Amino acid sequence: MDNKFSLHKPGWVGEFQKFIMRGNVIDMAVGIIIGAAFTAIVSSLVKDVMTPCIGLLTGGIDFSNIFITLKGPVLPTLAEATKAGAVTINVGVFLNALIQFLIVAFAVFWLVKLVSSLYKKQEEVAEPTISEKLLTEIRDLLERKP
Numbered sequence: 001m002d003n004k005f006s007l008h009k010p011g012w013v014g015e016f017q018k019f020i021m022r023g024n025v026i027d028m029a030v031g032i033i034i035g036a037a038f039t040a041i042v043s044s045l046v047k048d049v050m051t052p053c054i055g056l057l058t059g060g061i062d063f064s065n066i067f068i069t070l071k072g073p074v075l076p077t078l079a080e081a082t083k084a085g086a087v088t089i090n091v092g093v094f095l096n097a098l099i100q101f102l103i104v105a106f107a108v109f110w111l112v113k114l115v116s117s118l119y120k121k122q123e124e125v126a127e128p129t130i131s132e133k134l135l136t137e138i139r140d141l142l143e144r145k146p
Contacts, residue, residue: 042104042107042108045103045107046100046103046104046107050103050107051099051100051103054099054103063092063093063095063096063099064078064090064092064093065077065078065092066091066092066095067081067088067090067091067092067093068089068091069081069086069087069088070086070088070089071086071087072084072085072087072088073086074086078090078092
């Protein structure tokens with residue numbers, strides 16, 4: 001007798017389990033977790049190291065208070081305009097986001113460059129495999145033949 005309320009596992013559940021347990025999915029999860037941790041490091045680099053240097057170079061210009069008031073009272077700071085309910089185009093906030101993106105991209109570029117150079121150094125030091133050793137010996141023996 002067929003019970004339409006019986007619990008059975010749909011076919012896609014097995015496929016999903018295989019998908020989740022594949023190595024590249026696990027690697028991706030590890031990458032996301034490390035990426036989240038790396039985000040904190042890069043954010044600190046941007047906020048605590050690079051932004052003050054840029055501020056020093058630009059004479060302490062605060063881009064966040066560059067805005068256009070579309071409707072409402074025209075006030076000297078964005079915080080005051082927002083508090084008063086003014087409708088604004090926040091050009092400076094966008095500029096800050098753009099500058100931070102460029103700094104993050106720059107930091108990631110150098111990080112990738114550093115990691116790539118470390119991998120290249122490891123490849124240079126890599127020990128020859130058994131097959132490579134045997135092939136080298138065979139080549140040397142063949143070269144010695146008259």
